[in-house]
Amino acid sequence: xxxxxxxFDDFIALKSLKHTHQRNLIFDVFLNSDGHLSTEExxxxxxxxxxxxxxxxxxxxxxxxCEAGIAHEIHFGDGLTRYEVDDxxxxxxxxxxxTVCGKIFEFVDELIEQRQKELAKKYDxxxxxxxxxxxGVCADCRKKI
Amino acid sequence: xxxxxxxFDDFIALKSLKHTHQRNLIFDVFLNSDGHLSTEExxxxxxxxxxxxxxxxxxxxxxxxCEAGIAHEIHFGDGLTRYEVDDxxxxxxxxxxxTVCGKIFEFVDELIEQRQKELAKKYDxxxxxxxxxxxGVCADCRKKI
DNA sequence: TTATTTGCAAAGAATTTGCATGTCC
DNA sequence: GGACATGCAAATTCTTTGCAAATAA
Numbered sequence: 171x172x173x174x175x176x177x178f179d180d181f182i183a184l185k186s187l188k189h190t191h192q193r194n195l196i197f198d199v200f201l202n203s204d205g206h207l208s209t210e211e212x213x214x215x216x217x218x219x220x221x222x223x224x225x226x227x228x229x230x231x232x233x234x235x236c237e238a239g240i241a242h243e244i245h246f247g248d249g250l251t252r253y254e255v256d257d258x259x260x261x262x263x264x265x266x267x268x269t270v271c272g273k274i275f276e277f278v279d280e281l282i283e284q285r286q287k288e289l290a291k292k293y294d295x296x297x298x299x300x301x302x303x304x305x306g307v308c309a310d311c312r313k314k315i
Numbered sequence: 316x317x318x319x320x321x322x323f324d325d326f327i328a329l330k331s332l333k334h335t336h337q338r339n340l341i342f343d344v345f346l347n348s349d350g351h352l353s354t355e356e357x358x359x360x361x362x363x364x365x366x367x368x369x370x371x372x373x374x375x376x377x378x379x380x381c382e383a384g385i386a387h388e389i390h391f392g393d394g395l396t397r398y399e400v401d402d403x404x405x406x407x408x409x410x411x412x413x414t415v416c417g418k419i420f421e422f423v424d425e426l427i428e429q430r431q432k433e434l435a436k437k438y439d440x441x442x443x444x445x446x447x448x449x450x451g452v453c454a455d456c457r458k459k460i
Numbered sequence: 461t462t463a464t465t466t467g468c469a470a471a472g473a474a475t476t477t478g479c480a481t482g483t484c485c
Numbered sequence: 486g487g488a489c490a491t492g493c494a495a496a497t498t499c500t501t502t503g504c505a506a507a508t509a510a
Binding site: 286296306 | 388389390392411413414420422424426427430431434435438439440441442443444445446447448449450451452453454457
Binding site for chain 3: 188189190191210225226229230249250251
């Protein structure tokens with residue numbers, strides 16, 4: 171993950187921002203989390219390490235990480251903003267969301283990616299990004315019912 | 316769209332609810348809109364017809380239409396809740412969203428539908444629903460730039 | 461009649477912002 | 486030192502809820 175650290179440093183330099191204890195902490199916690207944390211969950215994690223960090227700083231820093239191309243927002247439709255690592259080295263992936271336990275599985279599927287490009291071409295769209303969410307019940311939860 | 320009217324009536328009967336002027340109006344406006352309206356936009360349309368209708372009633376009625384299987388929520392990631400007609404007679408469709416003008420195109424693609432089912436099977440998920448959003452710039456907006 | 465519904469305004473939840481104070485460079 | 490960041494609390498935005506008055510069946 172050296173690349174993202176560099177991106178962080180470069181962005182801070184470019185925009186004449188400052189490295190602060192809080193920003194570094196939030197950056198670290200975010201990168202070491204599973205990448206689907208809501209702002210609230212991130213804030214909880216951060217507070218458990220340094221309780222003096224304010225919630226507004228978490229919001230502000232996550233916005234900043236998005237601008238820097240380190241994070242991006244994802245919305246699963248439950249009203250919460252979640253963040254995912256924007257690792258351009260990693261393939262684009264989609265999500266399977268268990269509507270019972272809330273678990274999120276990521277997967278990469280070339281056929282889908284390919285077809286999305288074809289569709290964009292067909293409808294004369296210049297594709298910038300895409301999201302696909304499959305909602306269902308995972309094997310574990312089906313057993314419990 | 317007789318089917319949805321019946322679904323509405325049946326739901327109201329089933330739950331011992333009442334047909335009210337407001338509910339009928341909201342139902343009509345919703346069905347005759349393009350199906351991607353936010354609550355705010357719906358409320359504006361409704362107010363222009365009957366300014367005495369309260370915003371809370373719009374929220375309450377849209378929830379009710381969702382429960383009745385007439386509407387469902389969609390989230391394009393801009394923080395607004397939008398509603399779409401839940402017409403099970405119509406094929407499932409996906410969305411192309413122009414990030415410049417905000418226009419939304421719907422399309423149906425059997426290959427995608429097919430592949431989603433395969434993927435759910437592969438990961439042992441019992442698929443209940445899915446959403447796919449393609450974000451990009453439409454042909455019209457590209458010309459303007 | 462009487463349970464349901466409504467509009468209003470107040471309450472909530474998630475997020476943003478203003479500002480005095482604190483911190484990085 | 487001075488610009489940038491922070492924490493706090495107040496402000497915003499979207500949505501829900503409590504309640505007295507209105508209405509459908």
